[in-house]
Amino acid sequence: MPTVLFVCTANRVRSPMAAELFRALLKQRRQDWREWRVESAGTWAMPGQPVVNEVQTVLSRFGLDVSSHRSREVNGDILEQADLILVMEKNQREALRVEYPEHAARIYLLTEMTGQTYDVPDPIGGSLADFDQAAAMIRRLLEEGWDRIVALSLQQARERKR
Numbered sequence: 001m002p003t004v005l006f007v008c009t010a011n012r013v014r015s016p017m018a019a020e021l022f023r024a025l026l027k028q029r030r031q032d033w034r035e036w037r038v039e040s041a042g043t044w045a046m047p048g049q050p051v052v053n054e055v056q057t058v059l060s061r062f063g064l065d066v067s068s069h070r071s072r073e074v075n076g077d078i079l080e081q082a083d084l085i086l087v088m089e090k091n092q093r094e095a096l097r098v099e100y101p102e103h104a105a106r107i108y109l110l111t112e113m114t115g116q117t118y119d120v121p122d123p124i125g126g127s128l129a130d131f132d133q134a135a136a137m138i139r140r141l142l143e144e145g146w147d148r149i150v151a152l153s154l155q156q157a158r159e160r161k162r
Contacts, residue, residue, distance in 0.1 A: 002153040003037040005082035006110070007092055011042030011071035013124055013131075014088045016051050018110065018138045020064045022149075025142055030150075039082065041074035043092050048072075052124065054131040062135075079103040083156035084149065086110045088120040106156055110138070113145025113152075 004022060008015035019040040026033040049071040059066055072078070079085060079100050085107045087093045097104040111118050120137060123130035142149070 001035050001037055002084075002157040003039065003082050004149065004153050005074075005078065005085045006038075006040045007043060007074055007085060007087045007096070008040075009042055009044050009088075009092070009122065010049070010124075011040055011045040011073070012049055012051050013055055014120055014122060014134060014138065015040035015042060016066050016069045016071075017055055017059065017135050018086070018088075018142065020059055020066050020069075021062070021135070021139050022142050024062065024064060025146065029146070036153075037081075039078070040069075041072050041078050043074055043095060045071040045073040054123070054128055057128065058131045058135045062139075076100055076103075079106075082106065083160060084108070084153045086113070086149070088122070090117070090119060108152075110141050110145070113148045114141055 006015040006018040019038045023038045026036050051066050051069050056066055074096070083106065085103065087096065087107065087109055090109060093107055093109055096107050109117055110120055121134065123134040
């Protein structure tokens with residue numbers, strides 16, 4: 001079972017958005033979607049918090065519901081379970097690679113899945129339009145990086161089974 005982990009800062013905006021949008025793409029594009037695990041966590045998360053209201057509003061436009069999401073802080077156990085770890089910012093990638101060098105080879109920027117290296121801006125404190133833009137950017141990155149995300153996840157899952 002491949003496991004993809006999305007990581008942002010507080011696990012209340014970008015990573016839950018990415019996880020839910022990726023789940024939706026899995027359902028559309030893969031018959032084996034039920035065999036995939038899609039998780040999220042935050043580098044500075046306060047455990048047990050729901051997504052911010054704007055995230056639910058924006059994702060409901062895609063027919064998605066994240067009302068049951070509760071934030072959690074990333075740790076070694078969560079990283080250990082993930083075949084692919086996709087972060088939103090370069091500083092998150094570097095911090096996780098330094099703190100958890102045993103997982104460094106599986107940690108990437110989400111934008112790297114499209115062959116680029118830039119941060120996904122955090123819309124927190126912005127307008128609803130900023131949250132719409134963040135969701136649109138994340139969805140575009142997931143779609144453009146789809147083949148690489150799937151290939152890396154499956155490859156790592158196979159290698160880790162051995």
